[in-house]
Each structure stands twice: as structure tokens, then as C-alpha cells.
Amino acid sequence: MESEKNVKLTSAEMGKLWITYVGNTMGKCVLTYYLKNVDDTDIKKVLETALKLDESLIQEIKTFFKKGDFPLPIGFTDDDVNSDAPRLFHDEFYLYYLQYLGKAGLSIYSAAIPLVTKKPIRDFFINAMNDTAKLLAEVNQVLNSKGYLQNSPLIPNPEGIDFVDNQSYLKGFFGDKRTLHGLEIAHLYGNINNDITSKALIIGFAQGARHEKVRKFLERGKGINHKHIEALSKKLSENSLPSPSLLDHLVTTSTTPPFSDKLMVSHKIDMFSMKVREYANGASFNGRKDIGALYARCLLDVSLYVEDGANLIIDHNWMEQPPEAPNRNQLAKEKD
Secondary structure (H helix, E strand, C coil): CCCCCCCCCCHHHHHHHHHHHHHHHHHHHHHHHHHCCCCCHHHHHHHHHHHHHHHHHHHHHHHHHHHCCCCCCCCCCHHHECCCCCCCECHHHHHHHHHHHHHHHHHHHHHHCCCCCCHHHHHHHHHHHHHHHHHHHHHHHHHHHCCCCCCCCCCCCCCCCCCCCCHHHHCCCCCCCCCCCHHHHHHHHHHHHHHHHHHHHHHHHHHHCCCHHHHHHHHHHHHHHHHHHHHHHHHHHCCCCCCCCCCHHHECCCCCCCECHHHHHHHHHHHHHHHHHHHHHHHHCCCCHHHHHHHHHHHHHHHHHHHHHHHHHHHCCCCCCCCCCCCHHHHHHHHC
16 A cells, blocks of 8 residues: 555646646536536436536545645636526537547546556546446437437448458549548547537537637637538548538527636637547548548647637636646756
């Protein structure tokens, strides 16, 4: 058993706990608002499960920070949400949003497990990953029961075992190109799913943005989402495969913002940062040059957007600084 006195956090533990805390305080604000504007009892139940998980993770991280003498981040608070604002989304949208929330959480928790070294913190991330996976299973079950679940398309079983015997397998720009394989289809479909959820959320956000620069930033993000949905869907349609349907109709016409501009811009930075991971993941399982080039263009789009978003929240003094290493050169200058 580790000594209770050995509580100094490593850089990896600081960073992963910090981003998990901030992300879950944001999620708590959003879910609290959703729960004030939901009618379907099944969807309400899964929202309550998600909020309970958020609150549990926040409390556990507070304990780690206290033991490690680490200052508690501000994250997002009651000041960033107006739970009494009119409904901005229909109930069905909440389920797709929870799918996104679960995938975002899993990507952070799974990456943390091999990096953290203290058993209690490692166990925390293992439990967070397991609980999030259970939440996703519950979300998909509710989606399926209500006929909302959008599954990736079916393809026939192979007739036997085969091997690739020609470099033309990698072609994609000119001449005949092979049809998509299962992993390519899965990641194209999954990335479109992320983009349609992101687009619907950003439509709702833009309707209530207070600052003009924030509204323009959100509108630009909607355009990027739209462009990527069309480009990725084209790859599926070229193989006579369907794409998931848009969710734009699940946004109401309310222009009363339930969230602060700080939360909305930060949320979109998070969603587009997840696209960086998801597009790169799709590219890593791809075997066609044209799809690889498409993912590269998408990665450039979202990377530039995230950078501009970071500049925007810095300009408004909304960016909370993550823990960082000491600047040894600056320390030496100060001594002089």
C-alpha cells in the first residue's frame, strides 16, 4: 500500500486530473440544464445517471487535489448556466449528446490509465472508464428502444480468407479504386455522427450568443461541420452506403442562452479537439490515399479552428491555465 504521505502528483496525474475536473464541471452545467427541460421519463433517467457520474468524478478529484496540495481549478460553475432558460433542444437530442459526452470521456480516461502511476488515481480512471462505458451502453439501449439508434451500415460477410497482392489496394485518386473496408466505413460513419451532433449543438449555441465575435466563431464552426459532413458522406455514398441523418431539426427556435459565452466557446473547442483525435484515429485505420488526404484536410480545418477559439477565450480572459513546468531560463534571469 502506498504511503498517505506520498501524495505529490506527477505531471501526468496533474494534467489528466485537471482536464477531467474542468470537463466534468462543464458537463454538470449542461446536464443540469437538460434535466430542467426534459419530458421523456426514459431519457430523464439516463440524464440523471450521467449527472450523478459527473458529480461523483468531480468529488473524487477534489479529494486527490486536496491530498496533493493542488489548487482547485475554477472550471465551470453555476454562473455559466441558466437552468431557467427556455428549452433549446428536444429530448431526442440529449441522447446523441450523451453519446458524444461518453466518447469524449473514454478518450481521456483510457489515455490516462497507462500514464498515471499512483494506484488510487489509476483505479479512479479505470472506474471512470468502466462507468462511462456502462453509461454509453444505457444510452444506446434507450436510443434503440425508441427507434433513434443510427447504426453503421451492413456489409456482406467475406466468402473466405484473402490477401492483398497489389499496391493498387492503396489507390484512391485515379482509376479504379477498391470499395471501402469495414474499418474505413466504421470510422467515416462515426466521424459523421460526431459532426452532426456538433453541428446541432453549435446551431443552438449560436442562436443565443451574446458577443458578436463569439457568434461569428460559432457560425464558422457550423460551416466546418457542414463541409466535413458532406465530404465524409460522399465517401460512403460512392460505395452505395448510407450516412447518419442530420439532427438540426432537434434544435428549437429559442434565442435565450442557457449557457455563458465562455462555456459555449470552451465546449466547441473541446468538441473540435475531440475531432482531432477521432480524425487521426480514422486515418490510422485507413488504407486508401484519397481518404487519408481527406482526413488530413479535416485535421487542418479543426486545428486552425481550435487555435482561433483559444485566442478568443484568451482575449476575454476566460482561459484557465493548466499546470505547467517551471521556466528555468526565466528563473535564472530573475536571480540576475
